[in-house]
Amino acid sequence: xxxxxxxxxxxxxxxxxxxxxxxxxxxxxxxxxxxxxxxxxxxxxxxxxxxxxxxxxxxxxxxxxxxxxxxxxxxxxxxxxxxxxxxxxxxxxxxxxxxxxxxxxxxxxxxxxxxxxxxxxxxxxxxxxxxxxxxxxxxxxxxxxxxxxxxxxxxxxxxxxxxxxxxxxxxxxxxxxxxxxxxxxxxxxxxxxxxxxxxxxxxxxxxxxxxxxxxxxxxxxxxxxxxxxxxxxxxxxxxxxxxxxxxxxxxxxxxxxx
Amino acid sequence: xxxxxxxxxxxxxxxxxxxxxxxxxxxxxxxxxxxxxxxxxxxxxxxxxxxxxxxxxxxxxxxxxxxxxxxxxxxxxxxxxxxxxxxxxxxxxxxxxxxxxxxxxxxxxxxxxxxxxxxxxxxxxxxxxxxxxxxxxxxxxxxxxxxxxxxxxxxxxxxxxxxxxxxxxxxxxxxxxxxxxxxxxxxxxxxxxxxxxxxxxxxxxxxxxxxxxxxxxxxxxxxxxxxxxxxxxxxxxxxxxxxxxxxxxxxxxxxxxxxx
Numbered sequence: 001x002x003x004x005x006x007x008x009x010x011x012x013x014x015x016x017x018x019x020x021x022x023x024x025x026x027x028x029x030x031x032x033x034x035x036x037x038x039x040x041x042x043x044x045x046x047x048x049x050x051x052x053x054x055x056x057x058x059x060x061x062x063x064x065x066x067x068x069x070x071x072x073x074x075x076x077x078x079x080x081x082x083x084x085x086x087x088x089x090x091x092x093x094x095x096x097x098x099x100x101x102x103x104x105x106x107x108x109x110x111x112x113x114x115x116x117x118x119x120x121x122x123x124x125x126x127x128x129x130x131x132x133x134x135x136x137x138x139x140x141x142x143x144x145x146x147x148x149x150x151x152x153x154x155x156x157x158x159x160x161x162x163x164x165x166x167x168x169x170x171x172x173x174x175x176x177x178x179x180x181x182x183x184x185x186x187x188x189x190x191x192x193x194x195x196x197x198x199x200x201x202x203x204x205x206x207x208x209x210x211x212x213x214x215x216x217x218x219x220x221x222x223x224x225x226x227x228x229x230x231x232x233x234x235x236x237x238x239x240x241x242x243x244x245x246x247x248x249x250x251x252x253x254x255x256x257x258x
Numbered sequence: 259x260x261x262x263x264x265x266x267x268x269x270x271x272x273x274x275x276x277x278x279x280x281x282x283x284x285x286x287x288x289x290x291x292x293x294x295x296x297x298x299x300x301x302x303x304x305x306x307x308x309x310x311x312x313x314x315x316x317x318x319x320x321x322x323x324x325x326x327x328x329x330x331x332x333x334x335x336x337x338x339x340x341x342x343x344x345x346x347x348x349x350x351x352x353x354x355x356x357x358x359x360x361x362x363x364x365x366x367x368x369x370x371x372x373x374x375x376x377x378x379x380x381x382x383x384x385x386x387x388x389x390x391x392x393x394x395x396x397x398x399x400x401x402x403x404x405x406x407x408x409x410x411x412x413x414x415x416x417x418x419x420x421x422x423x424x425x426x427x428x429x430x431x432x433x434x435x436x437x438x439x440x441x442x443x444x445x446x447x448x449x450x451x452x453x454x455x456x457x458x459x460x461x462x463x464x465x466x467x468x469x470x471x472x473x474x475x476x477x478x479x480x481x482x483x484x485x486x487x488x489x490x491x492x493x494x495x496x497x498x499x500x501x502x503x504x505x506x507x508x509x510x511x512x513x514x515x516x517x518x
Contacts, residue, residue: 050389074395082393088386102394105401
């Protein structure tokens with residue numbers, strides 16, 4: 001179980017998170033939705049330790065990971081995998097080196113790493129033909145899958161996905177969603193996904209909606225279309241009127257569009 | 259009211275500079291921790307030796323040769339008027355060894371390799387490749403920074419040595435073949451005036467310059483923000499900051515190593 005308790009983050013004078021409280025169940029897929037720029041990626045980066053919270057706690061199995069140091073901290077973060085929005089593959093390394101970089105850096109030989117890399121490639125439905133290709137030679141969908149394979153190399157129990165289908169066509173997006181779902185089931189992972197793609201609701205267990213620096217809705221994914229929560233109602237139907245502030249509603253309120 | 263504004267402005271500037279100094283100090287501390295606390299990535303180190311050293315050799319030789327040549331040419335008139343042409347060899351050799359060789363090498367490599375370091379790491383930062391390494395539990399200082407800083411620190415003295423040798427050869431060529439100076443006189447003057455401590459001092463300076471240009475390049479790249487524009491800014495700042503730091507540091511090193 002991952003618990004976020006009164007998590008706050010400030011950049012300069014701007015509060016991006018104003019007190020986020022959220023319990024993310026283990027072994028399930030939780031999708032965090034919200035408008036662009038509300039701080040969803042920052043929230044993920046706080047969970048994985050790339051961004052330090054201004055206030056609040058992040059508990060993984062009741063241990064506050066922000067208070068950990070040295071080896072204990074490394075061990076705690078080894079549970080995590082992170083799939084970046086644009087895959088963030090190391091462009092000077094080929095696919096084999098990208099996926100196996102962690103093991104190669106730990107001192108394992110190429111012969112030891114190769115079968116593990118091939119196994120992870122198979123998991124994400126890619127074959128060994130692309131092993132020695134560079135990221136620039138891969139399609140967007142392949143890059144995302146290589147990014148996922150790289151994440152799986154350390155056998156994480158929690159995977160964070162930052163908008164995994166951004167920039168992909170609907171067919172490839174569906175393939176990626178199915179892959180995420182398969183990983184979830186096969187490996188019993190806890191998945192936290194940031195997405196704008198409503199298609200992912202078909203695969204998610206829980207949905208959380210972030211707006212104005214707080215979680216405004218948390219519930220089971222199969223109930224959201226019936227939900228009367230004004231935030232989720234407005235967001236999933238793409239309405240401009242409602243508690244979620246949009247440029248249009250701001251202009252209407254200020255009289256510019258009246 | 260206006261005094262408060264001035265005090266506020268001064269305070270903000272002081273905080274800004276203290277923040278930069280603090281960040282840079284922490285950055286250097288992290289470099290040394292990774293340098294002495296982790297195993298050196300030999301392959302990456304030699305890769306950087308090639309990129310910073312071998313690939314900068316041509317510009318270093320050209321710069322050194324022509325710096326020595328023009329030094330001899332410009333000094334000739336003054337010494338000729340005084341009838342002291344025998345000082346040309348020592349002047350070229352001492353200036354190249356103590357000052358021009360190390361400084362010109364530092365500045366040329368800062369422009370060529372320092373900018374490349376900042377651009378490469380900066381691009382990795384804005385495309386989240388540095389974040390990706392961190393999420394994979396890879397020590398980014400050990401992986402990205404230490405090989406570059408160590409390669410720069412160790413390879414710059416070698417480049418400076420070539421620069422010095424070719425600078426003296428450039429000066430020799432001008433004196434002997436253009437100005438018809440006696441070649442034995444030129445060589446004898448160098449043998450008499452140039453001490454081994456001058457060479458050690460010059461190479462030590464080059465090593466410090468190598469540390470400066472790689473550290474500044476890595477620092478600017480590592481903290482790049484703001485997309486492609488940010489990478490451009492980081493690259494420019496890396497060259498400007500390392501060049502200025504090299505020039506200022508050179509004065510103090512010269513005062514300590516060769517001062518009266």
